[in-house]
Amino acid sequence: xxxxxxxxxxxxxxxxxxxxxxxxxxxxxxxxxxxxxxxxxxxxxxxxxxxxxxxxxxxxxxxxxxxxxxxxxxxxxxxxxxxxxxxxxxxxxxxxxxxxxxxxxxxxxxxxxxxxxxxxxxxxxxxxxxxxxxxxxxxxxxxxxxxxxxxxxxxxxxxxxxxxxxxxxxxxxxxxxxxxxxxxxxxxxxxxxxxxxxxxxxxxxxxxxxxxxxxxxxxxxxxxxxxxxxxxxxxxxxxxxxxxxxxxxxxxxxxxxxxxxxxxxxxxxxxxxxxxxxxxxxxxxxxxxxxxxxxxxxxxxxxxxxxxxxxxxxxxxxxxxxxxxxx
Amino acid sequence: xxxxxxxxxxxxxxxxxxxxxxxxxxxxxxxxxxxxxxxxxxxxxxxxxxxxxxxxxxxxxxxxxxxxxxxxxxxxxxxxxxxxxxxxxxxxxxxxxxxxxxxxxxxxxxxxxxxxxxxxxxxxxxxxxxxxxxxxxxxxxxxxxxxxxxxxxxxxxxxxxxxxxxxxxxxxxxxxxxxxxxxxxxxxxxxxxxxxxxxxxxxxxxxxxxxxxxxxxxxxxxxxxxxxxxxxxxxxxxxxxxxxxxxxxxxxxxxxxxxxxxxxxxxxxxxxxxxxxxxxxxxxxxxxxxxxxxxxxxxxxxxxxxxxxxxxxxxxxxxxxxxxxxxxxxxxxxxxxxxxxxxxxxxxxxxxxxxxxxxxxxxxxxxxxxxxxxxxxxxxxxxxxxxxxxxxxxxxxxxxxxxxxxxxxxxxxxxxxxxxxxxxxxxxxxxxxxxxxxxxxxxxxxxx
Numbered sequence: 001x002x003x004x005x006x007x008x009x010x011x012x013x014x015x016x017x018x019x020x021x022x023x024x025x026x027x028x029x030x031x032x033x034x035x036x037x038x039x040x041x042x043x044x045x046x047x048x049x050x051x052x053x054x055x056x057x058x059x060x061x062x063x064x065x066x067x068x069x070x071x072x073x074x075x076x077x078x079x080x081x082x083x084x085x086x087x088x089x090x091x092x093x094x095x096x097x098x099x100x101x102x103x104x105x106x107x108x109x110x111x112x113x114x115x116x117x118x119x120x121x122x123x124x125x126x127x128x129x130x131x132x133x134x135x136x137x138x139x140x141x142x143x144x145x146x147x148x149x150x151x152x153x154x155x156x157x158x159x160x161x162x163x164x165x166x167x168x169x170x171x172x173x174x175x176x177x178x179x180x181x182x183x184x185x186x187x188x189x190x191x192x193x194x195x196x197x198x199x200x201x202x203x204x205x206x207x208x209x210x211x212x213x214x215x216x217x218x219x220x221x222x223x224x225x226x227x228x229x230x231x232x233x234x235x236x237x238x239x240x241x242x243x244x245x246x247x248x249x250x251x252x253x254x255x256x257x258x259x260x261x262x263x264x265x266x267x268x269x270x271x272x273x274x275x276x277x278x279x280x281x282x283x284x285x286x287x288x289x290x291x292x293x294x295x296x297x298x299x300x301x302x303x304x305x306x307x308x309x310x311x312x313x314x315x316x317x318x319x320x321x322x323x324x325x326x327x
Numbered sequence: 328x329x330x331x332x333x334x335x336x337x338x339x340x341x342x343x344x345x346x347x348x349x350x351x352x353x354x355x356x357x358x359x360x361x362x363x364x365x366x367x368x369x370x371x372x373x374x375x376x377x378x379x380x381x382x383x384x385x386x387x388x389x390x391x392x393x394x395x396x397x398x399x400x401x402x403x404x405x406x407x408x409x410x411x412x413x414x415x416x417x418x419x420x421x422x423x424x425x426x427x428x429x430x431x432x433x434x435x436x437x438x439x440x441x442x443x444x445x446x447x448x449x450x451x452x453x454x455x456x457x458x459x460x461x462x463x464x465x466x467x468x469x470x471x472x473x474x475x476x477x478x479x480x481x482x483x484x485x486x487x488x489x490x491x492x493x494x495x496x497x498x499x500x501x502x503x504x505x506x507x508x509x510x511x512x513x514x515x516x517x518x519x520x521x522x523x524x525x526x527x528x529x530x531x532x533x534x535x536x537x538x539x540x541x542x543x544x545x546x547x548x549x550x551x552x553x554x555x556x557x558x559x560x561x562x563x564x565x566x567x568x569x570x571x572x573x574x575x576x577x578x579x580x581x582x583x584x585x586x587x588x589x590x591x592x593x594x595x596x597x598x599x600x601x602x603x604x605x606x607x608x609x610x611x612x613x614x615x616x617x618x619x620x621x622x623x624x625x626x627x628x629x630x631x632x633x634x635x636x637x638x639x640x641x642x643x644x645x646x647x648x649x650x651x652x653x654x655x656x657x658x659x660x661x662x663x664x665x666x667x668x669x670x671x672x673x674x675x676x677x678x679x680x681x682x683x684x685x686x687x688x689x690x691x692x693x694x695x696x697x698x699x700x701x702x703x704x705x706x707x708x709x710x711x712x713x714x715x716x717x718x719x720x721x722x723x724x725x726x727x728x729x730x731x732x733x734x735x736x737x738x739x740x741x742x743x744x745x746x747x748x749x750x751x752x753x754x755x756x757x758x759x760x761x762x763x764x765x766x767x768x769x770x771x772x773x774x775x
Contacts, residue, residue, distance in 0.1 A: 285473040285499040324492050
């Protein structure tokens with residue numbers, strides 16, 4: 001299997017889908033001439049030409065709207081936001097049009113569009129470049145929200161997203177772009193709505209996604225050395241959520257910690273925790289704990305920025321809390 | 328309503344307790360788990376802990392008093408209550424004995440009577456979250472949902488289970504331990520505060536220094552040490568055993584070279600876990616397994632019957648400064664060596680710290696007395712009534728051993744079984760020892 005970076009895997013997914021289906025096109029700021037702000041679309045302008053790889057002005061609401069219109073008449077646009085923090089300019093298009101169109105038109109229109117781009121805290125880009133908005137989008141009925149953590153899942157999920165007949169918000173964590181991993185060649189699809197057990201274990205279920213998977217896996221290794229056998233689940237799909245995998249795991253371990261990079265208040269973990277508690281209350285031996293970012297805007301200062309994030313230590317402490325272990 | 332704290336049952340045979348010393352005073356704010364007093368029982372000096380939070384408004388009995396079980400020893404004002412008001416009400420004679428003994432009552436009552444806590448089970452207490460009385464007065468049992476489900480399935484009364492989670496929450500492992508008959512895990516978060524308060528108590532418990540007598544080099548004065556309750560109990564029980572039991576003693580030598588080698592190997596493997604198996608752990612395991620095969624020795628002698636016990640619970644004698652105490656490894660036959668080690672260590676530590684719970688002191692079906700660490704070659708132990716036998720374990724030492732026609736050095740352990748001849752005949756005793764000898768000489772047999 002080829003070893004690719006996360007950004008190369010995304011590039012491969014888009015390239016393969018555009019070769020397979022000529023209704024697919026890519027649009028966004030700097031995706032063409034500059035090969036993408038994060039070089040995800042490197043070489044695509046040369047390969048597909050300016051009709052299918054389209055540079056736009058700084059006008060998120062405009063090009064998101066154009067994309068939605070194009071999708072309604074049968075094309076399959078991929079809209080790149082340079083960062084998801086800027087998608088807020090287009091949120092009216094995404095929420096009021098893309099997400100609602102199928103429902104409000106009584107099924108006459110579908111909107112097969114992918115909104116993709118970078119997100120998350122990454123090296124001193126300060127507050128407006130570091131938002132983690134997955135919980136916002138995940139709240140909207142009509143949207144799918146996908147957040148891969150590995151190059152292989154990045155390719156498989158993006159291909160599935162492009163083929164999906166409903167709007168997909170596809171969030172790529174900025175610090176994952178250079179990560180390398182084995183990526184299956186050609187037709188590799190990861191189904192939307194399927195979580196993956198990245199590490200089996202018996203004592204506690206750690207639920208996470210995107211970049212936090214790395215922190216969580218490191219914490220699981222540390223816990224293993226200390227005699228706590230953690231199961232790690234990578235959600236991959238934020239919405240729809242794979243409740244079956246979560247339930248089966250927690251019925252086995254009876255304890256759960258959710259590791260998320262978004263803000264704690266009304267964050268993803270709150271919703272997940274609620275669903276677990278309502279479904280299998282009697283299986284829980286401890287409250288579900290959440291390790292999220294600190295409840296504040298993201299500072300520019302690097303050390304302060306890092307201190308905001310879920311860390312190995314914070315995950316270990318939360319696990320100790322739910323397995324009732326004194327350290 | 329104020330909380331009445333009563334004399335708890337701290338040993339299985341206790342009927343009264345002497346307040347050795349109070350570690351708190353009127354006006355102190357105490358938290359659940361804080362040590363209130365040292366109580367001398369017939370067995371040992373134990374810590375009396377609080378099961379409630381509150382402010383002490385009255386201490387009824389001074390140190391030195393002998394108090395019957397269930398009698399009130401102090402009154403607490405609950406958090407939120409005005410201690411002065413409580414006190415004036417008490418002084419005004421408006422006091423009434425609480426229907427339910429506060430403090431240790433519900434945990435130790437052991438009589439299967441439903442208590443107020445049962446209300447929590449059918450949701451009455453849980454529904455009244457806005458009612459501030461729900462948590463304190465009704466003594467709502469804190470348990471995780473899983474623990475509640477397990478308790479309901481196994482018909483375990485949650486009020487009988489000690490919780491090891493935060494604020495005494497009963498969690499899965501507490502139910503598992505309860506069902507396995509294991510001693511309750513020490514309350515987690517309480518250890519710190521309890522330990523700090525226990526320190527002066529421990530100091531006070533050290534053997535009393537001899538009364539300063541005008542020393543004369545020529546004829547030092549005799550020292551008179553009054554009996555502690557523990558010493559009285561030991562004396563009474565040993566005399567009872569020796570006078571009432573026709574003992575037989577059967578001794579065997581056991582070649583333990585293989586065991587010593589396996590132990591070293593296992594200990595190397597366990598080094599990372601900071602676990603070190605002793606020969607005694609192997610003996611405990613082997614005895615427990617042998618008892619399964621020879622249930623006649625895992626029994627008690629009663630007037631009209633010999634009662635063969637269903638579980639194998641091994642008591643082991645622990646020497647303390649003040650005397651001797653026998654904590655119990657429950658269901659030792661079903662435990663692996665590592666668990667036996669861990670439990671024994673925990674029990675010895677609890678025994679030394681005077682922290683043994685009633686559960687940890689009761690239910691033995693057979694006792695082992697090990698003096699190996701003192702280099703003893705062989706000895707006889709006195710039977711711990713009502714059990715029918717006890718095993719005395721001496722030191723494993725290098726001795727000349729005849730192998731074929733040759734004399735070779737070998738490691739030999741001598742054990743002596745004291746058995747109650749009313750229940751155990753010589754052949755039975757010897758047969759048991761033969762099984763034990765096989766298990767210890769060929770430790771791999773323990774895997775079977």
